[in-house]
Structures are given as C-alpha cells and as structure tokens.
Amino acid sequence: MKLVIRAGTLVTLMLLGATAMAQESNQTVQTVVFGIHRLDSFSVKSQSDQDKPLNELPPTKVTVRVDRNLDESPKSASLLRERHIDLAATGSDTMEKTLKGKSLLFTITD
Amino acid sequence: MFRGILITTIAAAGLQILNAQSIANQSVTLQVQAVTKIAVSGNPGAMIITDAVAGSDLTAVSDNSTSYSITTNTDNMKIVGSISAAMPAGTRLTLQLASNKGISLGSMDISNALSPIDLVTGVSKGSDQAQSISYVFSANADTPSIPSDSRVITLTLTN
Numbered sequence: 001m002k003l004v005i006r007a008g009t010l011v012t013l014m015l016l017g018a019t020a021m022a023q024e025s026n027q028t029v030q031t032v033v034f035g036i037h038r039l040d041s042f043s044v045k046s047q048s049d050q051d052k053p054l055n056e057l058p059p060t061k062v063t064v065r066v067d068r069n070l071d072e073s074p075k076s077a078s079l080l081r082e083r084h085i086d087l088a089a090t091g092s093d094t095m096e097k098t099l100k101g102k103s104l105l106f107t108i109t110d
Numbered sequence: 111m112f113r114g115i116l117i118t119t120i121a122a123a124g125l126q127i128l129n130a131q132s133i134a135n136q137s138v139t140l141q142v143q144a145v146t147k148i149a150v151s152g153n154p155g156a157m158i159i160t161d162a163v164a165g166s167d168l169t170a171v172s173d174n175s176t177s178y179s180i181t182t183n184t185d186n187m188k189i190v191g192s193i194s195a196a197m198p199a200g201t202r203l204t205l206q207l208a209s210n211k212g213i214s215l216g217s218m219d220i221s222n223a224l225s226p227i228d229l230v231t232g233v234s235k236g237s238d239q240a241q242s243i244s245y246v247f248s249a250n251a252d253t254p255s256i257p258s259d260s261r262v263i264t265l266t267l268t269n
Contacts (some may be wrong), residue, residue: 032262
C-alpha cells in the first residue's frame, strides 16, 4: 500500500513537472541562409590622405591598398605594369607609386 | 364535486412534474492555464554579401522581411534567441526584435549565442502581432568567400 501511494505521488509530480515545463516556454525557429561572394576592392589615396577619384589624383605619390577575401592561391597585382605586389590568400597589401600625370592602371590578375 | 377534485389533483401533479423538469443543475469547472505561444511568419531571405567599399569592411546585408507574433497570459516574460552553430570567423549576425509588449534590447550579436541570449524583456501579458525581425549579416574585409551556408535561429518565449 505504501508503495502504491508513493508511485501515485510520483506520477502526479511527474505530470505537474511536465505541465510546468510545457507552460514555461514555447519555441519557434527560423533558418538563416548566408554567403559571401568573391570580392576584390581597391582604394587609392594621395599623400594628403584624402580619397579622390583616379582622374583627380595629383601628380604625387599615392598609396594603393588592396583588400581581398579570396581563399584561393595567392594572386598578384600590378600598378602601371611596372611592379607587382604579391597578395596573400586573404588580407590586404599596399604599394606606393609616384604618378606624373599618368593614368593609373591597376589590376588584379589570377 | 369528485370530478372537480380529481381534475385539480391531476393539474397539480402535472405542474409539479413541469416544475421538476424545469430545474437542472450542472457543475462547470473552469480553468485558464498559463499560455505562452510564439510563431514566426517564415524564414528570412538569403543574405549574400556581394560588395565592398574600398578600404572598408565588406558591405553588410540585412533582412527584415519576417515577423513574429506572441500570446501570453503571464507578465514579465522574455524572448530569448540562440543559434545552432557559431558563425564563421570574421562574420557577424545580429538580430533585433521589435516589441510593443516588452522592451526590445535592440540589435543583438547572435553570432556565437549557442546558449540563449535576451532579445526582448519585460513582456507583459496579452498578444503582440506581426512584430518585425531584423537580421544584419556583416563581415570583416579579409573574410574569405563563403559558399551558401545556413544556421537555425531558435526564438523562445519564456519566463
């Protein structure tokens, strides 16, 4: 008889516990899909450290910064076809070049 | 005379029967249990970073196309959120829930929230319908390209 009472009590407590858990919260889910495309970006700054369009750059020393997020093999970039900078698989690098009224040709090549 | 008494007796008995049939009692037990319900309108659109401004981090993308609704008859509830797995290194996913019934904590970084974090607190009882869900996906400039990936965000209305 003692055992029956204890078992009944246990069942009751379990039911109460389950109810409390069910009442405690309710949930819902969302699936978020994301990705990042391959990107290369260039920035060119003059010595005065002001961003200017390429055609407005003064004939002075400029710094070219390359930002890229490629996770492939290292690539190279060239400025005025004269000098190459090696790029790590990811990250950025800079190079300086003195321009004298020349147009700027800057490319990233595979 | 006897006929009159008989009719009166029958009529009285009939009325008694009618009276007996017109009264019925039922015991109705009523109870309102604690209710907490939350639902979303669907999944947000894919957030794909496709651009960057030179010299800056990759251009973040956002989505606020979905909403959530809640019903609760308990005061001081809160909405917490968690993510199924940490976001890739260099990326961030923030989540903001609007609320009329509680206090939105604003844009919360859920990138590494494997355990639930608070998004809305002090939710009072009642219903709050079609409140906006805003996601922002951002990444550092040197974050490698990522093929399409996904995470499951769990929103819980709890005390």
